[in-house]
Amino acid sequence: MLRRRPKEALRTFALSAVLLFAGHPVLAQPLLDRLLIIAPAAPGGGWDQTARAMQHALEREGLVRVVEVQNVAGAAGTIGLAQFVDSYRGNGRALLVSGLVMLGAIVWNDSPVSIEQVTPIARLTGEYEVVAVAAASPHRDMRSVADALRARPGGVSWGGGSAGGTDHILAGLIGAAAGIDPRRVNYIAFSGGGEAVAALLGGNVTAGVSGYSEFAPHVESGRLRALAISAGERIPGIDVPTLREQGLDVELANWRGVLAPPAISRENRTRLSEVIVRLVNSATWRQTLIDRGWTDIHQDDQAFARYLETERARVWRIVTRLRGSPSQPGEGTPVARLIFPAAVFGGALLVMLLLGIRGPGRARVQPVHHPTNGRAIALVAIGLAAFVILLEPLGFVVAATMLFLAVTRAFRPREAEGSTATGRFWRRQVFSEPALAAVFSALVYLSFTRGLDLALPAGAIWSWMR
Amino acid sequence: MDALTALLAGFAVALTPQNLLWALAGVTLGTLVGVLPGIGPALTVALLLPVTFSLEPTAAFIMFAGIYYGGMYGGSTTAILLNTPGESASVMSAVEGHLMARAGRGGAALATAAIGSFVAGTLGTGALTLCAPFMVDIALRFGPPEYFALSVLAFAAVSTVLGQSVLKGLTSLFLGLVLGMIGIDPLTGESRLTLGLPQLLDGVDVVIAAVGLFAVGEALHAASLVGNRSDELIPLKGSLWMTRDEWSRSWRPWLRGAAIGFPLGAMPAGGAEIPTFLSYGLERRLARDPGQFGKGAIEGIAGPEAANNAAAAGTLVPLLTLGLPTSATAAILLAAFQQYGLQPGPLLFTHEPQLVWGLIASLYIGNIMLLVLNLPLVGLWVRLLTIPRAYLYGGILVLSSVGAYSVNRSVFDVGLLYVIGGVGYAMRRYDVPLAPAIIGLILGPMSEQQFRRALAAAEGSPAIFFTRPIAAALLALAVVAVASSTLTPWYRKRFGPDGIGRQGPA
Numbered sequence: 001m002l003r004r005r006p007k008e009a010l011r012t013f014a015l016s017a018v019l020l021f022a023g024h025p026v027l028a029q030p031l032l033d034r035l036l037i038i039a040p041a042a043p044g045g046g047w048d049q050t051a052r053a054m055q056h057a058l059e060r061e062g063l064v065r066v067v068e069v070q071n072v073a074g075a076a077g078t079i080g081l082a083q084f085v086d087s088y089r090g091n092g093r094a095l096l097v098s099g100l101v102m103l104g105a106i107v108w109n110d111s112p113v114s115i116e117q118v119t120p121i122a123r124l125t126g127e128y129e130v131v132a133v134a135a136a137s138p139h140r141d142m143r144s145v146a147d148a149l150r151a152r153p154g155g156v157s158w159g160g161g162s163a164g165g166t167d168h169i170l171a172g173l174i175g176a177a178a179g180i181d182p183r184r185v186n187y188i189a190f191s192g193g194g195e196a197v198a199a200l201l202g203g204n205v206t207a208g209v210s211g212y213s214e215f216a217p218h219v220e221s222g223r224l225r226a227l228a229i230s231a232g233e234r235i236p237g238i239d240v241p242t243l244r245e246q247g248l249d250v251e252l253a254n255w256r257g258v259l260a261p262p263a264i265s266r267e268n269r270t271r272l273s274e275v276i277v278r279l280v281n282s283a284t285w286r287q288t289l290i291d292r293g294w295t296d297i298h299q300d301d302q303a304f305a306r307y308l309e310t311e312r313a314r315v316w317r318i319v320t321r322l323r324g325s326p327s328q329p330g331e332g333t334p335v336a337r338l339i340f341p342a343a344v345f346g347g348a349l350l351v352m353l354l355l356g357i358r359g360p361g362r363a364r365v366q367p368v369h370h371p372t373n374g375r376a377i378a379l380v381a382i383g384l385a386a387f388v389i390l391l392e393p394l395g396f397v398v399a400a401t402m403l404f405l406a407v408t409r410a411f412r413p414r415e416a417e418g419s420t421a422t423g424r425f426w427r428r429q430v431f432s433e434p435a436l437a438a439v440f441s442a443l444v445y446l447s448f449t450r451g452l453d454l455a456l457p458a459g460a461i462w463s464w465m466r
Numbered sequence: 467m468d469a470l471t472a473l474l475a476g477f478a479v480a481l482t483p484q485n486l487l488w489a490l491a492g493v494t495l496g497t498l499v500g501v502l503p504g505i506g507p508a509l510t511v512a513l514l515l516p517v518t519f520s521l522e523p524t525a526a527f528i529m530f531a532g533i534y535y536g537g538m539y540g541g542s543t544t545a546i547l548l549n550t551p552g553e554s555a556s557v558m559s560a561v562e563g564h565l566m567a568r569a570g571r572g573g574a575a576l577a578t579a580a581i582g583s584f585v586a587g588t589l590g591t592g593a594l595t596l597c598a599p600f601m602v603d604i605a606l607r608f609g610p611p612e613y614f615a616l617s618v619l620a621f622a623a624v625s626t627v628l629g630q631s632v633l634k635g636l637t638s639l640f641l642g643l644v645l646g647m648i649g650i651d652p653l654t655g656e657s658r659l660t661l662g663l664p665q666l667l668d669g670v671d672v673v674i675a676a677v678g679l680f681a682v683g684e685a686l687h688a689a690s691l692v693g694n695r696s697d698e699l700i701p702l703k704g705s706l707w708m709t710r711d712e713w714s715r716s717w718r719p720w721l722r723g724a725a726i727g728f729p730l731g732a733m734p735a736g737g738a739e740i741p742t743f744l745s746y747g748l749e750r751r752l753a754r755d756p757g758q759f760g761k762g763a764i765e766g767i768a769g770p771e772a773a774n775n776a777a778a779a780g781t782l783v784p785l786l787t788l789g790l791p792t793s794a795t796a797a798i799l800l801a802a803f804q805q806y807g808l809q810p811g812p813l814l815f816t817h818e819p820q821l822v823w824g825l826i827a828s829l830y831i832g833n834i835m836l837l838v839l840n841l842p843l844v845g846l847w848v849r850l851l852t853i854p855r856a857y858l859y860g861g862i863l864v865l866s867s868v869g870a871y872s873v874n875r876s877v878f879d880v881g882l883l884y885v886i887g888g889v890g891y892a893m894r895r896y897d898v899p900l901a902p903a904i905i906g907l908i909l910g911p912m913s914e915q916q917f918r919r920a921l922a923a924a925e926g927s928p929a930i931f932f933t934r935p936i937a938a939a940l941l942a943l944a945v946v947a948v949a950s951s952t953l954t955p956w957y958r959k960r961f962g963p964d965g966i967g968r969q970g971p972a
Contacts, residue, residue: 048797070875072668076655079667087876108655154925163655188922189653191915194790194797198734201788204609205923217789221813336921337654340914344647348640354633372895376689380863384682384884387867391877396868403867404860410689411856437860444864448872455875456868 031275032064036094037258039071040080040102046211047077047097050125050256053292054097057284063275076105076162082113088261092268095121099256101165103315108164115312119264120305122276123257125294127211129170129230130240134203135223142228142246145207146178153184159196159205163189164319166254167196167209170230172322177248182322200224211254212238213293238293255297255311257304273301379410395459400441401434408433469595476823480831485528488521489828492529493835496536497843500543503550503681503866507537507778508794511802523806524821528828530802534795535587535832538778539840542579542771543847547572550681550862552869554672555738555774557904558746560680562759562766569762572851573706576844578716578764579771584837585717586724586772590779591829593728594786601780602787605733610919611930613735615940617913620740622944623747624905634898641889642906645670653918665878670886674870675907678883679900681866683890685859690891706845708764716768719749723772731780734790735916738777739908742770747947779829786814786822 035058039051048071055067072080081102088094096118106114133139139148149156153175160167168189172182188205190196197215200208201223208215208224218224229240230252243250260272279285280298289296299307383406390399448456479485499510511533521529538555545551546563559579566575593601608616648659649669660666708716726748727741749769750759759766782799784790791797808818815822850858870883893900924930932938 079650082667083665083876105655109650109657157923162652186922186925188919189655190919191652195735197788198606198784198790199609199919202606202609217813336918336926340917341647341658344640344643344910347636348644351633351636351640355637358633372690373692374690376692377686377891380686380689384863384887388877388881388884391871391880400864400867404864407685407689407860407863408856411692411854411859436857440861441864444868448868456871 030062030065031271031278032093033066034093035064035067035275037067037069038080038084038094038096039069040077040084040096040098041071046127046214046254046256047099049213049292051097053285053288054258054279057279057282057288058275060284061279061282063278063282076108076165077102078105078109078111078113081106081115081118082111084259085113085117085262090263090265091261092264092272094261095258095272096260097256098259099166100169100254100311100315101161103312104164104166104169104319105162107316107319115259115308117262119260119262119269119301120308121258121260121269121272121301122280123255123297123299123304123307124276124280125289126253126255126297127213127294128235129166129209129252129254130212130215130219130226131170131174131228131230131243132200132208132210132215132219132224132226133206134200135225136203137206137225139207139227140225141241142174142243142248145227146174146246146248148206149175149178149180149185153180154186156186156207157205158185158187158207158209159190159199160187160209161190161196163187164322165189166211166252169315169318169322170209170250170252173250173252173318174243174248176321177243177250212240216293235295253297257299269301376410379406383407383410392457393460395462396456397438397441397445398459400444401437404437404440405434408437472819472823473595473827475820476825476827477830479524479820479824480528480827485525485824485828486831488525488529489532489832490835492532493536493539493832493839494532496533497540497836497839499533500537500540500552502540503544503548503552503677503862503869505552505869505872507534507541507553508798509872510534510537511795511798523808524824526802526806527821527825528832530799531825531828532832532835534778534799535775535829535836537795538587538775539580539583539836542583542767543576545680546575546579546767547847547850548681548858548862549684550866551676554676554904554908555742555777557676557680557739557901558742558770559767561746561901562763565760565762566764566767567851571712571762571764573844573848574708574712574764575762575767576847577708577841578712578768580837580840580844582716582720582723582768582772583775584833585720586727586776587779587833587836588830589721589724590728590731590776591826591833594779594782594829595826598783598787601729601732601783604729605784607936608733608735609934610916610923611934611937612940613733613916614913614920615931615937615944616730616740617909617916619940619944619947620743620747620909621905621913622947624743624902631897634896635902638893638898638900638902639906642675642903642908643910645675645903646907646910647914652915663878665876665882669911670882670907671873671879672904672907673873674879674883675886676904677866677869678886679890679893679903681862682884682887683894683900685863686887686891687894688855688859690895706848712764715754715764718752719745719765719769720772722748722752723769724776727773727776728780731777732783733780734784735912737793737908738774738781741773741777743905743909745769745773751947751951782829789814 037051037054039048041047048069051069055069058064058067072083077098080096081098084094084096098115103115105111131142131145133145139145145156158167158171160171162168168187171185171187175185176182188199190199196205196208196210197218199205201218207227212229215224215226219226226240228243228246228248229235229238230250231242232244232251234240234242234245258276260269264272277300280296286296288294383403386406387399387403390402445456480489496507496510499505500507511530541552541556542559542563545556545560547567549560549564551557551560563575563579566572644659646669648666650657650667657667723741723745726745727738730741730744731738746766746769749765750756750763753759753763753765755763778795781793781796785796785799789800791800808814808821853861866883867880870879871877873879890900893903920930921928930937931941
């Protein structure tokens with residue numbers, strides 16, 4: 001404790017000052033020293049906002065000393081889930097933000113990992129979906145959208161998040177409620193909320209589907225018009241009619257929660273659950289809910305585990321209806337989907353064919369002057385292989401030292417063994433080289449892990465030996 | 467002018483001694499971290515975000531602005547000197563920049579990058595001050611058809627002019643396109659070319675591909691030449707600074723780069739890379755002596771470096787006016803705003819004028835500081851080249867590995883980096899250019915997705931690409947670019963010997 005980093009001391013001091021001024025009790029000891037929250041989506045979206053809001057509240061309330069948020073984007077969170085199951089097994093200092101979308105994506109992508117593999121910690125918030133159009137759109141309410149949909153399903157394009165996500169599910173349900181085959185809904189998936197909002201603002205899609213909070217600032221500024229909300233009844237403070245009121249029998253809540261890695265100890269599970277319960281009851285979190293327009297639907301780990309069971313079954317029924325051979329115009333037709341891969345592979349084949357005809361001989365003109373130093377390349381390759389193999393078991397410092405040494409050896413000319421001037425130079429250096437490599441690696445390690453909060457592997461073997 | 471009065475008030479905020487100090491701390495940290503390969507501005511801001519938790523919002527954002535711009539500056543240094551671009555927006559700077567560095571003109575290349583970044587950053591910030599609301603309306607007109615057309619233009623601008631051999635250029639390009647198809651298809655959720663490896667569902671990260679092809683490939687290539695006297699590079703030849711000729715060849719590319727970079731950066735799906743591709747292609751076409759390209763043409767650094775800094779300023783337009791994060795860095799800045807309970811969006815300018823204008827003013831100040839900081843550093847950076855190559859490449863490989871690991875904290879990525887590095891070595895061995903692979907990797911997925919989105923919105927009718935004026939104009943430009951680059955050599959060959967078209971001194 002005596003040798004605290006100045007940055008931390010500054011942060012702690014400032015934190016105390018903030019808490020003092022805000023009238024919070026200063027907590028003597030945080031429940032956790034470090035916590036990693038993985039947002040399985042690109043920065044800016046709902047899961048990312050949840051993760052960062054948690055980070056803010058947990059640190060501000062002094063529940064966890066340092067919270068780190070990491071984004072593992074892709075495939076509606078299933079990549080994040082797979083990595084989470086894979087790399088954090090048994091780790092009691094990591095949480096994964098999850099939600100309805102992930103359940104849908106698991107079914108949609110035939111994901112090899114399942115939500116049953118992880119440990120439910122808590123359901124946190126829920127947000128209702130909003131259907132919105134650009135201010136200039138002719139549609140004034142959902143009835144007119146539904147009429148247009150019935151007249152020509154392909155003519156109404158829906159912009160939203162990734163395929164199989166909440167937005168897609170809602171668009172499909174609306175289509176079904178309006179009396180068309182959900183598969184004929186012309187849904188266009190965008191990566192991330194920002195891109196979908198931009199497409200809607202620019203009038204590039206007929207309607208947008210997203211969580212209320214992502215549309216709210218634009219509805220407020222008058223650029224977007226909210227047509228319907230997916231809640232069962234009107235939400236106080238949000239002046240948007242429900243889908244039911246407008247003749248479409250659809251209700252959908254996009255819940256979000258947190259999961260812990262598989263196979264964590266009971267003690268860790270209880271502690272994480274405790275951290276989240278105290279988070280949910282904190283003043284900062286309550287204020288966050290108000291600011292963001294999120295609804296508190298907290299469930300503790302036991303209740304959430306039961307809820308997940310039933311929700312999983314419900315989502316499976318919805319998504320399997322949406323999925324299958326698509327019959328939408330444009331996107332769904334195999335031509336549009338295959339044209340690009342076909343062009344790439346066709347072109348690549350052609351290039352390879354031409355290379356085959358002309359042969360690499362012509363290409364080799366230049367390197368002929370330089371005989372390849374096979375020994376040096378082999379040494380560098382050995383160094384690289386050693387780094388990959390040793391990084392996790394022995395830690396960064398050892399692995400990097402090996403890599404650095406292999407490279408310096410590779411670059412030492414063969415005549416170094418002789419008695420030329422360069423040879424003497426290299427021989428004099430020989431003894432200090434391992435030291436130099438180790439010092440350099442240690443410096444890199446320290447500056448990244450301490451200076452930048454970027455954790456490099458310390459080495460499993462050392463922690464195991466301890 | 468409302469904006470100017472508000473800006474003056476902003477300067478009053480930014481010019482307080484404390485805030486100046488935060489700006490200086492920001493640009494210094496940003497430059498230092500940005501210099502590391504594989505660690506670009508987005509990661510820099512993300513890593514340094516916790517440092518600012520304890521600051522009051524205005525000071526924190528002033529520091530952020532410094533880190534953001536500083537990271538953009540730093541990214542080009544290693545690209546030029548060591549052929550290891552730290553981020554994808556610096557790839558084009560590595561192409562000509564490193565050739566200059568090898569010829570002893572590294573100092574001039576760094577100087578033109580720094581001054582160009584300053585000029586473009588300042589112009590971009592000026593454009594942000596004066597026409598942010600107006601820019602946003604134009605940017606929003608860009609929908610999927612326009613983005614598709616833009617990607618086609620970028621392909622046309624760069625790919626036809628890269629490398630000595632068309633076949634080798636295409637080999638590299640298709641390699642990038644195939645790499646870009648790896649992963650989950652975002653429109654349908656199907657996985658493609660992942661070889662059953664879940665780590666590849668995410669696709670191949672551009673940073674890993676760029677650092678692998680350039681840095682690791684370069685280290686292997688250098689190792690293969692050990693014991694070969696002919697490949698020594700010259701640390702410095704002539705003046706450290708830019709010569710009069712280099713000045714006169716630089717200033718137009720700076721301005722053109724800024725003009726391309728800012729509007730494209732302001733577009734919700736524009737990014738900082740495409741402007742660098744377009745700028746490179748344009749400069750190559752307009753250069754007094756196009757033969758210099760491929761040998762270290764200063765225009766080929768001045769333009770792209772200006773373009774990526776102007777794009778950084780452009781990114782702030784949708785962020786501040788609409789609250790739309792359009793780049794990884796902007797998304798982290800958005801998170802920083804929200805951390806302070808601020809919602810960037812149409813109302814931020816009216817609700818928090820002191821903060822917004824303080825931030826914009828500090829962008830001007832940060833730019834000046836970066837120039838003052840970076841020009842003297844040029845001499846220091848150039849001396850990097852005098853480090854014994856064993857240590858230099860050892861350091862590069864260690865730092866590249868850290869950069870690759872930090873993307874997803876995955877050892878798999880480090881292995882992938884080395885495999886791609888091996889490919890990069892093979893490409894060098896057979897004299898295949900590297901940049902087209904990166905271009906294919908960045909433009910391919912964008913091109914495909916926007917093409918399919920456009921078709922879906924138009925119910926499958928390709929007419930949408932020709933009936934929307936902006937899309938049609940961009941496609942027409944692409945056709946002109948391809949036609950002129952294929953017809954010009956033919957024309958020269960056909961009429962050159964007759965003396966027609968030979969004007970001016972040879």
